[in-house]
Amino acid sequence: MIEGILIGLTTALTLQNILMVMVGCFFGTIIGMLPGLGPMTAIALMIPITYGFEPATGLILMAGVYYGAVFGGSTSSILLNAPGVPGTVATSFDGYPMAQQGKAGKALAIAAWSSFAGGTLSAIYLLFMAPSLSKVSLSFRSPDYFALMILGLTAIAAFSSKGQFLKAMMMVVLGLMLASVGQDSLSDITRYTFNNMNLTDGISFVLVVMATFAMSEALTIILKRNDPTSAAKQVSLTELGSIKINKEERTKMYKTIPRSSVIGFLIGVLPGAGATIASFLAYGMERNVVSDEEKEKFGKGSVNGLSAPETANNAACSGSFVPMLTLGIPGSGTTAVMLGALLGFGVQPGPRLYMTNPEIFWSIIMSMYIGMVILLILNLPLIPYIARILAVPKNYLIPLILFFSVTGIYVMSFNNFDIYLMIGIAVVATFLRLYDFPMPPLILAFVLGGLMEENLRRSLLLSNGSWEFLWDRTLTACILATTILIVVWHIYKTFKKKN
Amino acid sequence: MNINTTKIISLLFFVFSAFYLYLAYQIQVFTFDENAPFNARTFPIYLGYAGLFFSGLKLILPDPNTIKVEHKNLEYKKTGILILIAIIYGATILKVGYFLTTSLFLFASYYFLGERRWILMFLLSFPFVAAFMYLLHGILDIYLRDPFLQSIGVMG
Numbered sequence: 001m002i003e004g005i006l007i008g009l010t011t012a013l014t015l016q017n018i019l020m021v022m023v024g025c026f027f028g029t030i031i032g033m034l035p036g037l038g039p040m041t042a043i044a045l046m047i048p049i050t051y052g053f054e055p056a057t058g059l060i061l062m063a064g065v066y067y068g069a070v071f072g073g074s075t076s077s078i079l080l081n082a083p084g085v086p087g088t089v090a091t092s093f094d095g096y097p098m099a100q101q102g103k104a105g106k107a108l109a110i111a112a113w114s115s116f117a118g119g120t121l122s123a124i125y126l127l128f129m130a131p132s133l134s135k136v137s138l139s140f141r142s143p144d145y146f147a148l149m150i151l152g153l154t155a156i157a158a159f160s161s162k163g164q165f166l167k168a169m170m171m172v173v174l175g176l177m178l179a180s181v182g183q184d185s186l187s188d189i190t191r192y193t194f195n196n197m198n199l200t201d202g203i204s205f206v207l208v209v210m211a212t213f214a215m216s217e218a219l220t221i222i223l224k225r226n227d228p229t230s231a232a233k234q235v236s237l238t239e240l241g242s243i244k245i246n247k248e249e250r251t252k253m254y255k256t257i258p259r260s261s262v263i264g265f266l267i268g269v270l271p272g273a274g275a276t277i278a279s280f281l282a283y284g285m286e287r288n289v290v291s292d293e294e295k296e297k298f299g300k301g302s303v304n305g306l307s308a309p310e311t312a313n314n315a316a317c318s319g320s321f322v323p324m325l326t327l328g329i330p331g332s333g334t335t336a337v338m339l340g341a342l343l344g345f346g347v348q349p350g351p352r353l354y355m356t357n358p359e360i361f362w363s364i365i366m367s368m369y370i371g372m373v374i375l376l377i378l379n380l381p382l383i384p385y386i387a388r389i390l391a392v393p394k395n396y397l398i399p400l401i402l403f404f405s406v407t408g409i410y411v412m413s414f415n416n417f418d419i420y421l422m423i424g425i426a427v428v429a430t431f432l433r434l435y436d437f438p439m440p441p442l443i444l445a446f447v448l449g450g451l452m453e454e455n456l457r458r459s460l461l462l463s464n465g466s467w468e469f470l471w472d473r474t475l476t477a478c479i480l481a482t483t484i485l486i487v488v489w490h491i492y493k494t495f496k497k498k499n
Numbered sequence: 500m501n502i503n504t505t506k507i508i509s510l511l512f513f514v515f516s517a518f519y520l521y522l523a524y525q526i527q528v529f530t531f532d533e534n535a536p537f538n539a540r541t542f543p544i545y546l547g548y549a550g551l552f553f554s555g556l557k558l559i560l561p562d563p564n565t566i567k568v569e570h571k572n573l574e575y576k577k578t579g580i581l582i583l584i585a586i587i588y589g590a591t592i593l594k595v596g597y598f599l600t601t602s603l604f605l606f607a608s609y610y611f612l613g614e615r616r617w618i619l620m621f622l623l624s625f626p627f628v629a630a631f632m633y634l635l636h637g638i639l640d641i642y643l644r645d646p647f648l649q650s651i652g653v654m655g
Contacts, residue, residue: 164564166553166556166557166560167505167557169553170509170512170550170553170554170557173516173546173549173550173553174512174550176546176549177519177543177546177550180542180543180546184539186539187528187529187532187538187539189526189527189528189529189539191523191526191539191540191543192519192522192543219578219581219582222574222577222578222581222612223573223574223575223578224572224573224574225574225577226572226573226574393614394612395609395612395613395614396609396614396619396623398581398608398612399604399605399608399609399612400605400623402581402585402604402608403601403604403605406585406588406589406592406601406604407601407631407635410592410597410643411635411641411643414593414644415593416589416590416592416593419585419588419589419592420586420589423582423585423586423589427582430578432508434566434568435504435505435508435566435568436505436564436566437508453542456537456541456542457537457541457542460536460537460541461535461536461537463536464536465536465537
């Protein structure tokens with residue numbers, strides 16, 4: 001292995017490859033900040049360029065774009081509440097409120113350091129555990145995935161604000177209902193399309209996230225403009241720049257980062273799970289382990305609440321390389337695009353990759369760490385400037401958010417229907433937000449809806465329609481037991497507080 | 500009479516779930532799939548019942564955290580105008596083209612939100628959209644349909 005690491009280091013540290021990581025990180029950050037253009041688009045745009053390079057160089061460039069885009073997505077989540085990619089939705093829960101309190105620079109710095117730490121730790125895990133973890137990830141079966149998704153959805157609902165469990169569960173169901181629109185993945189039967197061709201492919205993630213977060217946020221700000229109780233105020237330029245993280249905040253991050261990186265990495269390793277589930281689970285777990293006083297700050301600008309999903313989503317990015325490189329199974333849509341590029345280079349991923357092409361396997365792992373360092377060096381000095389977006393007067397910022405939302409949908413679908421649908425969902429979401437119906441559970445459910453149905457289908461078909469699959473396997477039973485524990489614990493805490 | 504809006508929303512969601520469930524039972528499945536342990540209507544049926552269950556619970560159980568919204572403090576008129584402008588923007592973007600509709604949408608939105616600095620409004624609409632369009636179309640090679648620019652020969 002030492003020999004492999006040295007080969008990887010030698011390849012990754014050539015001038016050309018360092019330059020590629022830098023270009024990738026910079027380009028990825030810019031693309032990630034634009035709503036609708038996530039890492040998948042960014043990497044897809046890179047494919048034609050990379051075919052002129054050596055496979056290792058091409059993949060290093062794409063990996064750089066990947067981390068950059070994830071960080072860029074966090075930036076728009078924090079500053080505009082407009083997560084461009086599912087993996088950064090949880091970042092906005094506490095990042096955006098923090099930015100609204102005039103701590104945008106600090107929020108971006110916490111995100112940058114957490115991403116760096118998460119990426120670094122997961123690169124270390126990857127270094128030592130990649131080959132053996134691929135075997136573990138293969139032991140996950142459909143019932144386990146189904147149970148894992150139930151756990152994720154219940155956790156996010158249970159950990160929403162006080163007294164909101166039922167509201168959150170209603171939003172979970174609504175998210176799953178929205179995800180059920182369109183063609184059934186196996187039989188191609190259309191559902192809930194009302195004979196409208198535009199709904200045949202279902203509703204896109206970007207549309208739902210733009211409507212429920214960016215657009216409805218913009219509408220809420222306008223709606224509550226004259227409301228004396230509203231926290232929506234204009235942030236002045238002098239409040240934005242500080243990126244200094246004080247000792248107390250650092251202490252909180254020291255505790256959050258290791259546990260969130262482990263969750264992120266392990267979830268990232270599971271094929272099909274990825275950064276979204278990782279960031280939501282890390283957020284939920286963090287809320288569960290912190291003190292009651294800190295728990296109250298969640299959703300209002302908590303350092304732990306921001307650091308946990310940021311660490312986890314970056315750790316999951318690295319983790320998702322495990323099934324891709326060692327099994328040839330992509331862990332996410334983005335790694336699926338990279339797998340296509342890898343096959344285009346004539347490289348066959350699989351358990352023998354690190355023996356047949358050690359320079360590719362290890363140089364990607366090494367470049368991950370270098371990429372994290374470069375991302376930090378590139379982005380930290382720019383934070384005070386990036387944060388100034390918030391100082392743009394609301395009269396300009398609101399139309400610009402609406403413009404980015406519509407553009408994000410327009411470049412994806414080129415039809416009017418999607419724009420109307422987005423406006424419609426945004427209006428409903430704005431109304432629901434007025435009455436404290438939380439949007440994050442809806443988004444997570446929407447993202448997981450298709451996968452959840454797929455895994456339930458497989459599980460039920462394999463067990464001939466019997467629900468015994470829920471307790472037949474020890475792993476499934478353990479995950480479901482955790483879910484039940486969370487619900488029971490939540491009910492117990494609620495009753496204890498009432499009494 | 501004091502009406503709890505959260506309960507009304509829950510009632511609406513209950514009705515919506517019932518309608519969703521009704522439609523779930525109407526989903527046409529292949530004959531050979533009719534009695535399969537899982538078909539295209541299985542998951543929606545579970546979701547329909549879940550919706551009825553949670554909204555029903557919300558309706559029945561007491562609501563300790565009643566949310567009171569002061570409607571008189573809310574800017575319904577401006578929000579409504581902004582939504583209307585966005586709908587017009589959505590309706591015209593394909594026919595007229597990205598550049599002109601987006602620029603006019605931004606300009607009109609600034610105006611209705613109370614902005615009157617005309618030069619800044621212009622700079623943050625027409626040149627801004629042109630620069631953004633150049634980034635998407637010119638540099639990133641993302642196609643943007645624009646009949647207006649094509650008609651005046653600016654775009655090929």
